[in-house]
Amino acid sequence: MNYIGSxxxxxxxxxxxxxxxxxxxxxxxxxxxxxxGVVGKRFKSLGYDIIANDNxxxxxxxxxxxxxxxxxxxxxxxxxxxxxVFNYLNQLKNYKxxxxxNYTLEGTKKGLYSRCYFTEENAIKIDSxxxxxxxxxxxxxxxxxxxxxxxxxLLESADKVANTASxxxxxxxxxxxxxxxxxxxxxxxxxxxxxxxxxxxEDANELVKCIKGxxxxxxxxxxxxxxxxxxxxLETIAYGDCPIIKGKTGVRTDQISSDYNRKNKVKNAxxxxxxxxxxxxxxxxxxxxxxxxxxxxEEIMKKYGIYKRYEKNHKRYxxxxxxxxxxxxxxxxxxxxxxxxxxxxxxxxxx
Numbered sequence: 001m002n003y004i005g006s007x008x009x010x011x012x013x014x015x016x017x018x019x020x021x022x023x024x025x026x027x028x029x030x031x032x033x034x035x036x037g038v039v040g041k042r043f044k045s046l047g048y049d050i051i052a053n054d055n056x057x058x059x060x061x062x063x064x065x066x067x068x069x070x071x072x073x074x075x076x077x078x079x080x081x082x083x084x085v086f087n088y089l090n091q092l093k094n095y096k097x098x099x100x101x102n103y104t105l106e107g108t109k110k111g112l113y114s115r116c117y118f119t120e121e122n123a124i125k126i127d128s129x130x131x132x133x134x135x136x137x138x139x140x141x142x143x144x145x146x147x148x149x150x151x152x153x154l155l156e157s158a159d160k161v162a163n164t165a166s167x168x169x170x171x172x173x174x175x176x177x178x179x180x181x182x183x184x185x186x187x188x189x190x191x192x193x194x195x196x197x198x199x200x201x202e203d204a205n206e207l208v209k210c211i212k213g214x215x216x217x218x219x220x221x222x223x224x225x226x227x228x229x230x231x232x233x234l235e236t237i238a239y240g241d242c243p244i245i246k247g248k249t250g251v252r253t254d255q256i257s258s259d260y261n262r263k264n265k266v267k268n269a270x271x272x273x274x275x276x277x278x279x280x281x282x283x284x285x286x287x288x289x290x291x292x293x294x295x296x297x298e299e300i301m302k303k304y305g306i307y308k309r310y311e312k313n314h315k316r317y318x319x320x321x322x323x324x325x326x327x328x329x330x331x332x333x334x335x336x337x338x339x340x341x342x343x344x345x346x347x348x349x350x351x
Contacts, residue, residue: 028213
């Protein structure tokens with residue numbers, strides 16, 4: 001999935017740096033701003049007990065699937081009815097729902113704003129599949145883990161045919177080639193590390209007060225752009241709801257704000273999180289375009305223990321591949337902290 005801030009291209013660097021800094025006895029890894037779960041998935045594959053969290057529901061669904069599911073769902077109740085799940089879903093095209101009515105040219109032609117996020121055919125199929133998955137779940141024909149698996153598969157498939165420059169704050173005026181393809185929902189691969197992971201949908205600064213472990217990985221927003229507006233349609237597909245939307249791009253009005261998006265609040269937010277973290281090792285991913293400076297981050301982290309910084313120069317994320325950008329690369333910093341023993345609070349773990 002195309003995702004701003006995704007660590008897919010630098011996950012090897014993150015793994016190598018983290019392993020270099022920690023002792024061999026670390027077992028519990030927490031990704032508390034999980035996004036699409038790239039880092040949590042990597043450390044799951046390494047055999048760690050994973051705790052993950054994000055305050056966006058689409059992220060919660062994705063991580064529930066890739067982290068809590070260890071094996072491919074059986075869909076036993078549907079199979080007993082003779083239903084081949086993915087073939088059945090891919091043949092559906094009978095429901096014009098919220099996505100069609102609000103995010104296609106045909107669906108919005110009589111409205112105040114004309115939108116072109118999906119072709120009419122793909123929007124109908126997305127609505128039909130999402131509606132069917134919800135029906136199966138409400139009729140108890142699929143288990144909760146199977147539900148998250150199917151919604152996660154649909155999110156991945158829908159993103160591949162979205163008529164956007166990777167984010168959903170805007171759509172393209174003409175249907176691009178990849179968006180013209182007919183959507184096909186496909187099974188996603190899973191990793192079985194034989195350990196039961198746990199995924200939350202909470203405010204990170206509140207959740208950290210209630211959990212503990214060995215490694216805490218932080219990948220908060222770097223700038224003032226909100227993920228809730230960048231990926232609002234994925235949020236709506238994940239929920240399967242009919243939210244109040246506004247403006248030319250049809251963003252949800254229930255957007256989530258974060259102190260990590262605010263220059264006047266981000267330092268206090270980071271300090272508060274570090275202070276309350278019951279983890280021996282804490283790592284913060286942050287690039288050279290962030291609203292906190294290197295010196296500010298170092299000053300905050302050094303308050304709580306031994307500090308070290310790793311860095312990697314890599315290709316800059318470009319949402320619109322046709323747009324020229326002046327800066328071709330960016331520097332990803334991984335700030336590492338080994339927390340003072342007296343600052344590691346002892347609490348009852350809830351995960």
